[in-house]
Amino acid sequence: MTEPVNYDVSILGGQAEQRLLSSFFVLYKTCRIIDLSNATFRRQLTTFMDHLAAVPNYGDITIKAVHDRYFVNERLVRFDDHGQSGASGVVAEWRRLGVGGVTLDIRVSPDEVASFLQFMATEKPSSVNIETLSAQLTAHGIPYIKLLSMKEAGAEDPTVSEEARRRFRLMARKTFVRAISVVQDIVASATNDKELNTARTKRVVHTLIDHIAQDESSLLELAAIKDYDDYTYAHSTNVCVYALTMGVRLGLDRPRLSQLGFGALFHDIGKVKLPADLIRKPDAFDENDWIQMQRHPMLGVKTILYNLKFDPHTARAARGAFEHHINRDFTGYPVLRHQRRPTNLFSQIIAIVDTFDALTSGRVYIKKQMTPDEVIRKMRYQMTVKFDPFLLKIFNDVIGVYPAGSLVLLTTDEIALVLTNNEHDFARPYVKIVGNRSGLLTDPLWVDLAGADNLERRIVRLIDPSRYGLDIKDFILTD
Numbered sequence: 001m002t003e004p005v006n007y008d009v010s011i012l013g014g015q016a017e018q019r020l021l022s023s024f025f026v027l028y029k030t031c032r033i034i035d036l037s038n039a040t041f042r043r044q045l046t047t048f049m050d051h052l053a054a055v056p057n058y059g060d061i062t063i064k065a066v067h068d069r070y071f072v073n074e075r076l077v078r079f080d081d082h083g084q085s086g087a088s089g090v091v092a093e094w095r096r097l098g099v100g101g102v103t104l105d106i107r108v109s110p111d112e113v114a115s116f117l118q119f120m121a122t123e124k125p126s127s128v129n130i131e132t133l134s135a136q137l138t139a140h141g142i143p144y145i146k147l148l149s150m151k152e153a154g155a156e157d158p159t160v161s162e163e164a165r166r167r168f169r170l171m172a173r174k175t176f177v178r179a180i181s182v183v184q185d186i187v188a189s190a191t192n193d194k195e196l197n198t199a200r201t202k203r204v205v206h207t208l209i210d211h212i213a214q215d216e217s218s219l220l221e222l223a224a225i226k227d228y229d230d231y232t233y234a235h236s237t238n239v240c241v242y243a244l245t246m247g248v249r250l251g252l253d254r255p256r257l258s259q260l261g262f263g264a265l266f267h268d269i270g271k272v273k274l275p276a277d278l279i280r281k282p283d284a285f286d287e288n289d290w291i292q293m294q295r296h297p298m299l300g301v302k303t304i305l306y307n308l309k310f311d312p313h314t315a316r317a318a319r320g321a322f323e324h325h326i327n328r329d330f331t332g333y334p335v336l337r338h339q340r341r342p343t344n345l346f347s348q349i350i351a352i353v354d355t356f357d358a359l360t361s362g363r364v365y366i367k368k369q370m371t372p373d374e375v376i377r378k379m380r381y382q383m384t385v386k387f388d389p390f391l392l393k394i395f396n397d398v399i400g401v402y403p404a405g406s407l408v409l410l411t412t413d414e415i416a417l418v419l420t421n422n423e424h425d426f427a428r429p430y431v432k433i434v435g436n437r438s439g440l441l442t443d444p445l446w447v448d449l450a451g452a453d454n455l456e457r458r459i460v461r462l463i464d465p466s467r468y469g470l471d472i473k474d475f476i477l478t479d
């Protein structure tokens with residue numbers, strides 16, 4: 001089997017790459033509607049050349065698309081929905097031609113970029129043979145722009161990607177477990193008022209970022225497991241995973257993602273200062289319990305400031321701990337009588353994902369487990385008052401209709417575990433079929449419901465695993 005293409009995602013693209021990619025696809029669109037000598041086009045071309053030169057370590061630059069993800073020099077680039085919709089049309093056109101990306105040589109001139117666009121976007125070549133296409137480019141006087149085949153871009157063989165997915169899931173699982181153990185250590189140190197080791201926490205956050213950058217759902221699936229023995233540790237890890245996934249979608253750069261993830265891991269640290277039997281209380285809270293519980297944001301701030309070395313990460317974390325239950329309309333806690341400033345972006349993200357995880361777990365505050373779609377509906381109902389509507393919409397998209405880690409029934413009477421959401425068609429995610437009419441499969445089947453061979457398989461509905469005596473842990477944590 002071919003070695004899976006291992007794109008280096010240890011680094012996320014920053015603003016320079018985002019700008020380059022956006023201006024590339026804008027140029028592509030413009031050249032279809034106006035003449036290449038037009039002043040608007042020339043201006044956009046100059047902007048593109050400037051962005052090209054502004055990419056860090058400027059040299060030959062490769063732009064490619066791998067399974068709806070965009071890369072500049074192997075750095076994953078997230079850009080807004082508007083940019084994305086322009087890009088996906090171009091990439092679909094490339095795919096029909098067998099093209100996975102382009103490499104622009106450092107010597108490329110603006111005129112050559114214009115000729116390339118004229119050839120690819122306006123004249124629209126018909127050959128699906130990459131060698132023929134490349135020869136045509138040379139014939140058009142375009143020596144410094146090379147086309148990458150789908151294979152070279154790492155976007156080709158679905159079996160390669162499946163193999164890569166399996167390996168990657170395994171690594172993701174290890175990272176997730178490591179994150180839980182980091183939270184355990186944090187809690188142990190904080191309980192005993194010892195200084196906390198932030199270096200290890202930052203390292204694990206960075207590894208989580210790397211995983212999410214490469215495959216958003218790999219960790220969402222793990223966050224869907226709520227029945228750990230000690231849910232307190234898993235909760236902070238889940239909140240971190242959801243928050244980082246949102247951060248990646250929002251296009252935050254790596255330093256900000258690092259601070260967001262770090263803050264998310266510490267958001268409930270104040271609870272270590274509350275009686276353990278309150279935190280683990282199996283029944284619903286009475287009024288006195290609530291009064292106690294509402295102290296945890298302030299206790300969190302104190303714990304962070306006393307036990308952590310002060311730096312931008314800890315400052316942000318303290319703010320997140322303080323603000324994550326305040327609510328947009330200040331109806332939450334702590335109650336602020338004066339100086340009602342809007343809460344920080346990170347606190348708003350944490351507020352949303354924290355509520356979602358708490359409600360879907362049925363462990364925290366409200367002792368009834370709700371399904372992800374019930375929770376999203378409830379949160380949307382409350383959104384105008386409690387949450388930022390834009391952020392809630394992004395989170396809604398992250399979770400999707402059939403969240404990663406949920407079980408679904410298919411029209412073929414098969415039961416499948418949702419692995420990866422399909423951003424373009426929520427009804428057709430990537431799944432693992434774990435059972436059929438005859439019972440559970442010993443060899444689960446990995447299936448892309450968006451694939452041409454699987455169009456007869458459709459999702460009928462979500463399944464509540466407990467009603468069938470199933471435990472999703474068994475499906476997520478095996479293979």
Ligand SMILES: [Fe+2]
Binds near residue numbers: 267296
């Ligand atoms: Fe909290």
Ligand SMILES: [Fe+2]
Binds near residue numbers: 235239354
């Ligand atoms: Fe929480």
